[in-house]
Amino acid sequence: MSLLSISNLNLSIRKKPILRDVSLSVDAGQIVGIIGESGSGKSMTAYCVTQLLPEGLTATGDIRFNGKNILSTSETDMCAIRGAEISMVFQEPMTALNPVHTIGQQVAETILIHEPQTSKAEALERARDALNRVELPESRFPLSRYPHEMSGGQRQRVVIAMAIALRPKLLIADEPTTALDVTTQAEILTLLTRLVREDGMGLMIITHDLAVVADMADYIHIMQQGQIVEHGPADRLFQTMQHPYSKALLAASAHVPDREPPQGETPLLEVRNVLRDYALPRTKLFAKPESFRAVNDVSFTIRKGESLGLVGESGCGKSTLTRAILGLEEIQGGEILLSGEPVFTGKKPNRAVRRKMQVVFQDPYGSFNPRHRVDRLITEPFYLLDTTPPDREDRIAEALRSVGLTPDDAFKYPHEFSGGQRQRIAIARALIIKPELIILDEAVSALDVSIRAQILDLLAELSETHGLTYLFISHDLSVVRSITDRVLVMQHGKIVEQGETQSVFDNPTDIYTQTLIAAAPRLPEDLRNF
Amino acid sequence: MCYKCVDIASWVQGGWRGQPGAARRIAKETRGWTIWLQASSQGTEILCILLFTSRALLPNLRPMLRYTLSRLQSLILSLIVASIVIFATVEVVPGDPASFMLGMNAQPDTIAALREQLGLDVPLWQRYLHWATGLLGGDFGTSYTYRTPISEMIGDRLWISLPLAIYALTLSTLIAFPAGILAATRRGSATDVGVMGITQLGVAIPNFWFAMLMVLVFAINLRWFSAGGFPGWEDPLLAMKALTLPAIALALPQASILARVMRSALLDTLSEDYVRTARAKGLTRRQTLWRHALRNALIPVLTIIGLQFSFLMAGAIIIENVFFLPGLGRLVFQAISQRDLIVVESVVMLLVFAVIIVNFAVDIAYAIVDPRLRGNR
Numbered sequence: 001m002s003l004l005s006i007s008n009l010n011l012s013i014r015k016k017p018i019l020r021d022v023s024l025s026v027d028a029g030q031i032v033g034i035i036g037e038s039g040s041g042k043s044m045t046a047y048c049v050t051q052l053l054p055e056g057l058t059a060t061g062d063i064r065f066n067g068k069n070i071l072s073t074s075e076t077d078m079c080a081i082r083g084a085e086i087s088m089v090f091q092e093p094m095t096a097l098n099p100v101h102t103i104g105q106q107v108a109e110t111i112l113i114h115e116p117q118t119s120k121a122e123a124l125e126r127a128r129d130a131l132n133r134v135e136l137p138e139s140r141f142p143l144s145r146y147p148h149e150m151s152g153g154q155r156q157r158v159v160i161a162m163a164i165a166l167r168p169k170l171l172i173a174d175e176p177t178t179a180l181d182v183t184t185q186a187e188i189l190t191l192l193t194r195l196v197r198e199d200g201m202g203l204m205i206i207t208h209d210l211a212v213v214a215d216m217a218d219y220i221h222i223m224q225q226g227q228i229v230e231h232g233p234a235d236r237l238f239q240t241m242q243h244p245y246s247k248a249l250l251a252a253s254a255h256v257p258d259r260e261p262p263q264g265e266t267p268l269l270e271v272r273n274v275l276r277d278y279a280l281p282r283t284k285l286f287a288k289p290e291s292f293r294a295v296n297d298v299s300f301t302i303r304k305g306e307s308l309g310l311v312g313e314s315g316c317g318k319s320t321l322t323r324a325i326l327g328l329e330e331i332q333g334g335e336i337l338l339s340g341e342p343v344f345t346g347k348k349p350n351r352a353v354r355r356k357m358q359v360v361f362q363d364p365y366g367s368f369n370p371r372h373r374v375d376r377l378i379t380e381p382f383y384l385l386d387t388t389p390p391d392r393e394d395r396i397a398e399a400l401r402s403v404g405l406t407p408d409d410a411f412k413y414p415h416e417f418s419g420g421q422r423q424r425i426a427i428a429r430a431l432i433i434k435p436e437l438i439i440l441d442e443a444v445s446a447l448d449v450s451i452r453a454q455i456l457d458l459l460a461e462l463s464e465t466h467g468l469t470y471l472f473i474s475h476d477l478s479v480v481r482s483i484t485d486r487v488l489v490m491q492h493g494k495i496v497e498q499g500e501t502q503s504v505f506d507n508p509t510d511i512y513t514q515t516l517i518a519a520a521p522r523l524p525e526d527l528r529n530f
Numbered sequence: 531m532c533y534k535c536v537d538i539a540s541w542v543q544g545g546w547r548g549q550p551g552a553a554r555r556i557a558k559e560t561r562g563w564t565i566w567l568q569a570s571s572q573g574t575e576i577l578c579i580l581l582f583t584s585r586a587l588l589p590n591l592r593p594m595l596r597y598t599l600s601r602l603q604s605l606i607l608s609l610i611v612a613s614i615v616i617f618a619t620v621e622v623v624p625g626d627p628a629s630f631m632l633g634m635n636a637q638p639d640t641i642a643a644l645r646e647q648l649g650l651d652v653p654l655w656q657r658y659l660h661w662a663t664g665l666l667g668g669d670f671g672t673s674y675t676y677r678t679p680i681s682e683m684i685g686d687r688l689w690i691s692l693p694l695a696i697y698a699l700t701l702s703t704l705i706a707f708p709a710g711i712l713a714a715t716r717r718g719s720a721t722d723v724g725v726m727g728i729t730q731l732g733v734a735i736p737n738f739w740f741a742m743l744m745v746l747v748f749a750i751n752l753r754w755f756s757a758g759g760f761p762g763w764e765d766p767l768l769a770m771k772a773l774t775l776p777a778i779a780l781a782l783p784q785a786s787i788l789a790r791v792m793r794s795a796l797l798d799t800l801s802e803d804y805v806r807t808a809r810a811k812g813l814t815r816r817q818t819l820w821r822h823a824l825r826n827a828l829i830p831v832l833t834i835i836g837l838q839f840s841f842l843m844a845g846a847i848i849i850e851n852v853f854f855l856p857g858l859g860r861l862v863f864q865a866i867s868q869r870d871l872i873v874v875e876s877v878v879m880l881l882v883f884a885v886i887i888v889n890f891a892v893d894i895a896y897a898i899v900d901p902r903l904r905g906n907r
Binding site: 090097100 | 814899900
C-alpha cells in the first residue's frame, strides 16, 4: 500500500472546476514530480493533502495517508499530522520565514508544537541537529540568526530544516527552487534527494520546470487545467509521451526561435571600463563612508542587430549595470556610449540618447500602474520625445498589432490581461518610440514555458522586422542559449567570460561559467531537438 | 519619578518655611527641571520598560544599543531644529505683546518702556539664544500677561494634560486591541461587521458632542460623575474620576481608528507566507495568530499609537473646554489670544519635546518588535 494515495480528487471554486479526478500515489522513499503551468491545479493538489485549502473550499474524493482518510480527519487531528508526518516547503524562501523570530526559535517550534513535553533547551538542541542536516553548520549559522541575515538559498534550507525536524513520512515541496539561482537550485535539489534517501520519506515535488525533475524524480505526473494528462516513470516518460499537451510542454521547454544571424559590424552600445560604487552606511560620524563596487571594470560592445546575453546570479551586478546603461544612475568611472554619444551627461540622463533605448522588466504584474489604461501605459515613453507625435493613435494601434494584440485593447486596463499578454503590452510600450536597443531584464522569467516560447518567437520576429538590438539579461541559461548570439557571464561585478553563445556553452573556459552550466537543470540530451 | 520631583520641590518649600525667600528661589530653580522631567517621564518610562523587556528578548544587545544611539542623535537634532522653527514662527506673527498689554490708548513711550522691560527690544537672535539657553536650564521665562514664571503655570497644567493623555491612550489601546483582533480573526462574520460599524461611528462622531452627551447622561441625569472641573491630586481616586469622562471622550475616536488599523494590519500579516509556513508546521489558527501574526502586525499599530499620544497631549483643547479642565491646551489658547508669545513658545516647545520623546520611544519599540531594524551584526 502506498504512503499517500489520492483517488478521484475533485475541487471547484464557485462552480469552476480546479481539480478534476486527480489520482496519484506516493510511496515511501519515492520522489514524485508534478509538473504543470500556472493554474493547472498542482499546488491545490498539495493543499488538499495538507488540508490547507483557502477558507470555504472542500475537496471531494479520497485521500489516504498511511491508511488514514485525510478528507474526513478533523482540523485538530490535521494539526497533529502537519509538520510531524506531512511537511511542506514553499516557493518563496524570502517570505516563508517569520522575520521577527530567530531561525533557532522557528525550527524548535516545530518540535515544541508536536512534542510539548520537550524542554526548550532540548528542542533547540534538536533544531541544531536539523540545521546541521541541511548543511547550515553551527559555526556560520548560530541559532540566534534572523532570517534577514541570510540569503535566499540559506533561508530555503531553514524552511527545509523546519519541515524535516521531526522526520516526516511525506514531504511536499511546492516550487522549492523557482526563486533561487541555478547553482543554489542544484544544491537544494541535491539536499532534498539526499534527505529522501536518508530518511526513506516520500517526496512530492511540484514545479513548472520539466528539467528540474527530469533527472531527480522517480515518477512524473503532468497536469493541465486540473487534470493529470500524462504520467509514468521518469526514465521512460519522455519517450512514451502521448498526450498533445505534454508533447507541447516538452517542445516549449526546449524551444529555440528561428533567428537570422546579425549582419554588419557597426557598434551600437559601447561600454568601456565602467565602475559603479555604492556608498555603504557610515560607521563613524565624520569618516568618509566606505563603498561597495557593484560593477568593476566592465567593458563590452553590442553590434547593431545583435542579441547579447548577460548571465549571472543574483547580486552579481547585472541590474546595476542595466541601470547605468539606461542612464538612471551616474557611474564612477569609464564611459557608456550609444551610437557614439554618452548616455549620461551633466548629472542627468541624456534625453536624446535615452529615447533610443527602452527596457522590459520581469514582473508583468508589478510594472504597470493598475489604474491606467493600456493606451496611456504604452505611450509613456513619449515623455522622452520633445513633442507628442501627431499620429499618436496610429502608433498605439501599430505597436499593439506588432506584439499580437488588437488596437481595441488600448482601452482596457492591465488586470484584464493574462501574464503573457501583459508582457506583450510591456514590449509594445518599449516599441512605441521606435528604439534601437531594447534591454530585456529577466523579461520572460516569470512566464510559463509555453507563453515563454511565444514571447521568444515574438522577440525574434520583432528583431528582424524592426531591426532591433537586444541586451538580454537573465539567470535562465536555457533561454539565453536559445535567443542570443553572444553571451557575457558576470560574477562579483566583473565579466568573467564572453564569447559566441554556442562556444561559451559548449566549451566554457572560466570555472564559474562551468559551474553555472553544470548546475543548470537539463532535459535528457536526446530530447533537445524533439 | 514625577511624584518624587514634585515632592522635592514641596519638601524644600515646606522645610524652609522660616525663610520664604530662599524657599521660593530654590523651588523656582527646581521647578524648571521638574517640568522637563515630567514631560520626559512618559517617554523614559516607556523606554525603561522597553529596555528591560528587550534584555529578555534580545540575544545580543549591541546592535540595539547602536540603533538607540543613532535615534538619540536624531532626537537632539530634531529638538534644535524645532526650537528654531517655533521661535521664528511665533515671532513673525503680527501683534506686539507690549501694546496689547497696555491697551488701545497707550502712549508710544510707555509701550517702548514696557518693550524694554520685557526684553523685546534686543535683536531676534539674541532673544532666541536667551530663550533657548533658559530652556536648557529649565527656565522658561516669565509670562508677559500674568508676570509669573511660566514653569509654574505649565507645571500645574501638565499635571492634568499628561495623566489625561495617558488615561485616554490606555483606554483606547485596551478597547482597540481586542476589538481589532476579534474582527480580523472572524473576518466577514457578524462580529467583524459589528466592530467595523461601531468604529465607523466612533470615527464619525465629533468627540465634543459625544462628551456633552456623556455629561448629560452621566453627570446631570445619573449624577455618577461631576460635569467638569478638576479637584486636584490630593485624592488620586477623585482626580481619576474627574478625568474619566474626558478620557472616554478622547479615547473613542482614537480607539476606533486604532481598532481599524489593528484589524487591517493583522489581516495583512495573516495572508503572509510565514503564516502559511506556520500552519504547515502544525500550528492551529489561534497559535499562528498569537505567535506569528500579532507581533508582525504591531509596526503600523505602534505608529498610530505614537501619533495618537502626541495628538492627545496637544490636541485636547476642545475636550478641556467642555469639561472645564485647566490643561495645557487651554493655556496655549489663552496665551495666543493675549499675545503672550513667550508662553506660547514655551508650551509649544514642551509639546514638541513630548512628541519627539514619544517618537523616540516608538522608534525603539519598532526595533524591539522587528529585528530587521536593528541592523546586522
